[in-house]
Amino acid sequence: MNMSAKPLLPASIGVFDSGVGGLTVLHQLQKRLPQENFVYLGDTARLPYGDKSGDTIIRYSLENAAFLMEKNVKMIVVACNTASSYALEPLQQALGVPVIGVIEPGAEQAVRVSEHGRIGVLGTKATINSGAYQKAILRRNSRANVFQVACPLFVPLVEERYTEHPAARLIVQEYLKPLKAQHVDTVLLGCTHYPLLKDLIIEEMGLGVEIVDSGASCAEKIKIVLKEWNLQAANDAIGSHSYFVSDDPLKFQAIGQQFLGMAIDKVELISFFSGKATR
Amino acid sequence: MNMSAKPLLPASIGVFDSGVGGLTVLHQLQKRLPQENFVYLGDTARLPYGDKSGDTIIRYSLENAAFLMEKNVKMIVVACNTASSYALEPLQQALGVPVIGVIEPGAEQAVRVSEHGRIGVLGTKATINSGAYQKAILRRNSRANVFQVACPLFVPLVEERYTEHPAARLIVQEYLKPLKAQHVDTVLLGCTHYPLLKDLIIEEMGLGVEIVDSGASCAEKIKIVLKEWNLQAANDAIGSHSYFVSDDPLKFQAIGQQFLGMAIDKVELISFFSGKATR
Numbered sequence: 182m183n184m185s186a187k188p189l190l191p192a193s194i195g196v197f198d199s200g201v202g203g204l205t206v207l208h209q210l211q212k213r214l215p216q217e218n219f220v221y222l223g224d225t226a227r228l229p230y231g232d233k234s235g236d237t238i239i240r241y242s243l244e245n246a247a248f249l250m251e252k253n254v255k256m257i258v259v260a261c262n263t264a265s266s267y268a269l270e271p272l273q274q275a276l277g278v279p280v281i282g283v284i285e286p287g288a289e290q291a292v293r294v295s296e297h298g299r300i301g302v303l304g305t306k307a308t309i310n311s312g313a314y315q316k317a318i319l320r321r322n323s324r325a326n327v328f329q330v331a332c333p334l335f336v337p338l339v340e341e342r343y344t345e346h347p348a349a350r351l352i353v354q355e356y357l358k359p360l361k362a363q364h365v366d367t368v369l370l371g372c373t374h375y376p377l378l379k380d381l382i383i384e385e386m387g388l389g390v391e392i393v394d395s396g397a398s399c400a401e402k403i404k405i406v407l408k409e410w411n412l413q414a415a416n417d418a419i420g421s422h423s424y425f426v427s428d429d430p431l432k433f434q435a436i437g438q439q440f441l442g443m444a445i446d447k448v449e450l451i452s453f454f455s456g457k458a459t460r
Numbered sequence: 461m462n463m464s465a466k467p468l469l470p471a472s473i474g475v476f477d478s479g480v481g482g483l484t485v486l487h488q489l490q491k492r493l494p495q496e497n498f499v500y501l502g503d504t505a506r507l508p509y510g511d512k513s514g515d516t517i518i519r520y521s522l523e524n525a526a527f528l529m530e531k532n533v534k535m536i537v538v539a540c541n542t543a544s545s546y547a548l549e550p551l552q553q554a555l556g557v558p559v560i561g562v563i564e565p566g567a568e569q570a571v572r573v574s575e576h577g578r579i580g581v582l583g584t585k586a587t588i589n590s591g592a593y594q595k596a597i598l599r600r601n602s603r604a605n606v607f608q609v610a611c612p613l614f615v616p617l618v619e620e621r622y623t624e625h626p627a628a629r630l631i632v633q634e635y636l637k638p639l640k641a642q643h644v645d646t647v648l649l650g651c652t653h654y655p656l657l658k659d660l661i662i663e664e665m666g667l668g669v670e671i672v673d674s675g676a677s678c679a680e681k682i683k684i685v686l687k688e689w690n691l692q693a694a695n696d697a698i699g700s701h702s703y704f705v706s707d708d709p710l711k712f713q714a715i716g717q718q719f720l721g722m723a724i725d726k727v728e729l730i731s732f733f734s735g736k737a738t739r
Contacts (some may be wrong), residue, residue, distance in 0.1 A: 191614040227506050232619075234708040237505050317586040335618040340511075346634070459538050 193218035193421075194403075196258040197242070199432060201374030202336070203260030204440035206283065207422075209313070209400035209444075210258070214407070216418040220252045225435075226427035226453065229336060230263040231305025231372070231377060238307060242268035244453055245430030246276055248425070254278060255412050261371075262287075262372050262395065263305050266313035279406065285403040287395025288317030294391045295367040298325035301360035303382075304371035306331040313369055326365045331374070332356045339374040340436070342382065353381045362388055367391040377440075407421040424448045466611070471691075472497035473682075473698075474528030475537040476521070478507040480712060481652030482539030483719035485562065486701075488679035489537070493686070495697040499531045505706035508615060509542040510651070521547035523732055525555055527704070533557060534691050537682060541566075541651050541674060542584050545592035552651040556659060558685065564683040566648055566674025567596035573670045577604035578629075580639035582661075583650035585610040588678025593650050607642045611635045611651070618653040619715070623660065632660045639665070640714065646670040656719075702734075703727040 188224075196207055200223045207221055222245050224230075230238050242264045246257055257280045258264045259272065267284030272280045291300050302314040309331040340351050360368060365438050368390055370376055376394050383392060407413045414420065426433045432450035439447050440455070473493075475486055479502045483657050486500055501524050503509075509517050521543045525536055531551050536559045538544045538551065544561030551559045570579050581593045588610040616636070617628050637648060647669055649655055655673050662671060684693045693699065706713045709727035 226512065233505065234711075237707045239580055333620050334622065337613055341612050343613065343631075348627040348630040348634070351625070351630065352622075355625070355627070398488070427514045432513075 185228050192222045192253050192255035194256050194258060195220050195222070195246070195252060195254035196260050197222040197224065197245040197264070198247060198260040198373060199223070199230040199241075199264070200225050201437045201440045204377050204437050205255070205373050206260035206396035206399060208440070208442050209397045210403060211420070213400050213404045214414075215420055216414045216416060217407075217420045218414065220249060220254060221422070221424045222249055223424070223426045223433055224453075225429060225433055229305070230261055231307050231312065231333065231336065233307060233309065234265045238264055238267045239271050242272060243275060243415075246272050246280070248278060248451065256281065256403070256407070258399070259283065260373060260396065260399075261305045266308045266311035279410065281399065281403055281406065283395040283399040284313045284317050286398035287371060287393060288314055288321060289402075290395075290398035291367050291391065291393045292318055292321040292325065293370045294393060296325070297366050298322055298363045299363065299367070300325055301363070301365035301368045302327060302329045302346070302371050303332050303356065303368065303375060304329070305336070306333050308371055314369060315383070326358055326363070328365055330356050330359055332375075334415070335372065335378060336374045339377045342439075344378055350381060350385075353378060353385055357382065357385050362405065366392060369393045371394060372396055373440075392455075410460070418438045426450050427451055427453055464709060465616065471532050472499045473535050473536035473537060474499050474501070474531060474533035474549070475539050476501040476503065476524040476528060476543070477539040477652060478502070478509040478520075478543070480619075480643045480716045480719045483716050484537035484652050484655050485537065485675035485678060487721050488676045489682060490699070492679050492683045493693075493701055494647055495693045495695060496686075496699045497693065498699065498701045499528060499533060500703045501527055501730075502703070502705045502712055502727045503732075504708055504712055508584070509540055510586050510612065510615065512586060514546045514586070514590065517543055517549050521551060522554060523552050525559075527730065529555060529557070532564040533559065535682070535686070537678070539652060539675065539678075542586045543585045545583075545590035552612070555570070558689065558691075560586050560678065560682055560685065561672040563592045564597050565677035566650060566672060567593055567600060567682075569674075569677035570648045570672045571600040571604065572595055573672060574604070576645050578603055578642065578644045578646070579606050580642070580644035580647045581606060581650050582614070582635065582647065583608070584615070584711045585612050587650055591679055599647050605642070607639055607644055609635050609638055611654075614657055615653045616653065616654045622719075623657055628657070628666075629660060632657060636661065636664050644669065646672060648672045648674060649675055649679070652719075659685055704730050706730055706732055
């Protein structure tokens with residue numbers, strides 16, 4: 182593939198996630214790259230990924246990417262932190278287009294803003310068990326102290342819109358205890374849903390602590406990569422957006438708008454059979 | 461099929477659920493039927509079912525049952541309330557063995573114990589949206605008043621062992637508010653995980669309220685059906701138990717013991733490809 186040549190056809194950026202969460206990443210992308218076309222796939226029939234095994238996460242990720250590859254994508258964004266933790270290398274080996282995940286950009290930003298290198302990482306069980314963020318941070322600053330906490334109740338709290346409920350504060354307090362005890366100066370939000378708990382997390386950690394949203398860092402990185410590799414859409418283009426899910430398009434449409442911060446017009450249903458997506 | 465003849469080979473009872481929750485039903489079955497062989501399948505690669513669409517739940521249920529049918533089962537128990545709500549009829553039409561779900565036995569027991577017919581039903585979103593419990597209760601007592609509440613945060617709270625945490629009490633209080641306001645005399649636990657929150661639910665509802673566990677009611681029903689249809693194992697038999705999952709056998713083994721109330725020796729991994737399970 183000749184990276185310096187513009188693609189002949191208007192190509193899209195493929196984004197996948199286990200469900201609606203990746204829409205927070207898409208929101209960050211659309212803000213920075215309004216001229217780009219985006220194809221989003223939410224694997225809602227098999228979500229969540231955060232409690233599943235590495236092998237299963239890799240298999241699902243390869244199936245998601247195979248579907249997006251049929252949509253003439255010039256790049257694939259793994260918006261899901263759990264999928265980024267396990268499947269980035271297998272995807273990069275399998276696909277003929279650049280694949281960008283959220284781990285490296287998030288780690289980079291955390292190292293950049295952390296004053297004393299005391300960094301807390303919040304994520305799903307699978308993300309935390311993979312150690313992906315910890316490794317990515319230590320590669321950039323071998324003297325950093327990384328404190329990881331799995332927060333499996335955050336996703337359901339966000340999806341049930343319980344972020345304002347007193348129970349959410351108690352659970353946030355519980356999960357943040359070890360990070361407060363370790364006096365971290367930076368907290369990395371290592372899951373697409375966690376930005377919706379950002380205010381509570383700031384209140385609990387105190388204003389002096391930096392909060393890094395790996396989705397925003399990822400979007401920033403993609404803007405740079407597109408330019409470097411000469412893959413940008415024309416400046417005067419108006420980007421299109423299409424949405425696919427493996428279960429319940431109406432539910433995705435209803436809940437998704439909260440994550441995307443704008444209306445979603447149309448969502449198409451696909452099915453995964455024999456490892457290949459069909460419509 | 462000749463229901464009055466004993467099967468020629470020692471046959472098993474197949475039980476499936478989306479994950480570990482159905483082990484609370486298996487626990488009730490084993491207590492009553494120690495001489496029976498059980499084959500349990502937890503579809504952990506695709507759980508939870510409670511947030512998914514009816515179509516997807518039916519497809520997954522048929523795939524689970526097809527796997528169990530290859531294991532020489534004389535009966536299939538749908539331990540998952542969500543799967544029972546949507547897939548019981550499709551399963552009964554597709555399979556050549558009796559299929560028993562948890563809805564009808566749970567509804568029967570609730571109608572039996574309810575003094576004034578004011579019955580609260582707790583379940584997943586999908587179970588509540590199906591209206592399956594409500595219909596089953598009204599078929600037995602058309603003058604009953606049924607109040608349904610979806611409790612999507614209960615499963616994660618139980619799976620994360622947060623049942624003793626103050627946040628669990630706040631969430632239980634929130635979900636039970638409408639049932640208390642309606643002065644229900646009976647609460648039906650319409651999800652395999654909810655028996656693990658039973659103490660909290662009793663404390664909140666008060667001692668005068670009957671609590672019905674649909675899993676226990678289902679096990680009672682199966683004991684009767686086996687006898688009626690002459691499908692019982694020999695009285696002096698010692699039952700065997702085998703466990704299959706579609707993801708992460710070790711995790712299932714570790715968490716499962718809490719639900720089953722006894723040790724799980726061995727769990728085998730299967731994969732669903734092209735709608736058919738393979739090992």
